[in-house]
Amino acid sequence: MAEVILQAKHLGISFGGLKAVDDFNIEIKAGELMGLIGPNGAGKTTVFNLLTGVYTPTEGAFFLCGEKMNGKKTYQVVQAGIARTFQNIRLFKSMTVIENVMVAYGMSIKYKMPGALFRSSTYWREEAEYREKAMELLKIFGLEDKADFVADNLPYGQQRKLEIARALATGMKLLLLDEPAAGMNPTETADLLRCINVIREQFGIAILLIEHDMSLVMKICERIVVIDYGVTIATGLPEEIASNQRVITAYLGADEEEEGA
Numbered sequence: 001m002a003e004v005i006l007q008a009k010h011l012g013i014s015f016g017g018l019k020a021v022d023d024f025n026i027e028i029k030a031g032e033l034m035g036l037i038g039p040n041g042a043g044k045t046t047v048f049n050l051l052t053g054v055y056t057p058t059e060g061a062f063f064l065c066g067e068k069m070n071g072k073k074t075y076q077v078v079q080a081g082i083a084r085t086f087q088n089i090r091l092f093k094s095m096t097v098i099e100n101v102m103v104a105y106g107m108s109i110k111y112k113m114p115g116a117l118f119r120s121s122t123y124w125r126e127e128a129e130y131r132e133k134a135m136e137l138l139k140i141f142g143l144e145d146k147a148d149f150v151a152d153n154l155p156y157g158q159q160r161k162l163e164i165a166r167a168l169a170t171g172m173k174l175l176l177l178d179e180p181a182a183g184m185n186p187t188e189t190a191d192l193l194r195c196i197n198v199i200r201e202q203f204g205i206a207i208l209l210i211e212h213d214m215s216l217v218m219k220i221c222e223r224i225v226v227i228d229y230g231v232t233i234a235t236g237l238p239e240e241i242a243s244n245q246r247v248i249t250a251y252l253g254a255d256e257e258e259e260g261a
C-alpha cells in the first residue's frame with residue numbers, strides 16, 4: 001500500500017474571532033492527487049499557508065510522512081519535503097530558466113560556502129551535477145530549449161511550468177499547487193495536465209491542488225475536498241462531489257452573491 005505522505009488532523013486557525021479554517025482533516029498517499037476546492041474566501045489558501053509554516057495552527061496538527069510539522073518555519077517545511085507554487089508566479093525573474101531550477105537543487109544538496117568562494121573541484125562537480133539534473137527536469141516540462149532564456153521572457157504558461165519544475169527540484173514529497181491553470185489558455189492547460197500526470201508517474205509524489213477550473217479538477221483529481229467558510233462540507237470522488245447538493249448550493253450561493261454585487 002502506498003505510504004501516507006500528508007495527514008492533517010483537526011487542523012484549524014482563527015484570526016481574532018474568525019475561524020478561517022476549522023477541523024480540517026485530510027490524508028494523501030504517495031502518487032495521489034487530491035483537489036481542494038471551495039468558493040472565494042473559503043479558506044483554501046489559508047490551508048496552504050498552514051501546511052507551509054506561514055501560519056501556525058491554533059488547533060490540530062499535520063504530519064509529513066508521520067513527522068509532526070506544527071510550528072516549523074517555512075524553510076524547515078521545505079527541507080522536510082513540502083513545496084508550493086503560488087497564485088501569482090514567483091520566479092527569480094532575472095535569472096535564466098536553468099538557473100531557477102539549479103538554485104532549488106542547491107537548496108536540497110546545499111552549497112558549501114568555502115567551496116563556492118574558492119571554486120573547489122567539489123564546487124564544480126556539484127555545479128555540473130545540478131545542471132544535468134535541472135536539464136532532465138526541463139526536458140519533462142518541454143523547456144530544455146529555453147534553458148538559457150531569462151525566466152521573465154518566457155510566455156506565461158511556460159513560467160508556470162518552470163515554477164513547478166523548480167518546486168520539484170527541492171526534492172519534495174508533497175507538492176501544493178495553487179491555481180496552476182489560472183490565466184492559461186486551453187492549449188497551455190492541456191499541456192499542464194500532461195506535466196502533472198508525468199510528475200505523479202515519475203516521481204510518485206503526493207499533490208494537493210487548489211483550482212477554480214472545475215473541468216480540470218474533475219479530470220485529474222482522484223479525490224476532492226470541498227471547504228466553505230473554513231469548514232469541510234464534502235470529501236469524495238469527483239463524481240460524488242459533482243452531484244453533492246451541499247457543494248452545488250455553496251457554489252451557486254457564491255455565484256448569486258457575485259451577480260448581486
Ligand SMILES: Nc1ncnc2c1ncn2[C@@H]1O[C@H](COP(=O)(O)OP(=O)(O)OP(=O)(O)O)[C@@H](O)[C@H]1O
Pocket residue numbers: 015018020038039040041042043044045046047
Ligand atoms: N492573515 C489573515 N488575517 C485575517 N484574516 C485572514 C488572514 N488570512 C486569511 N484570512 C481570512 O480567511 C478567510 C479565508 O481566506 P483564503 O484566502 O484562505 O480563502 P481562499 O479560499 O483561498 O479564497 P480565494 O479562492 O478567493 O483565493 C477569508 O475570510 C480571509 O479574509
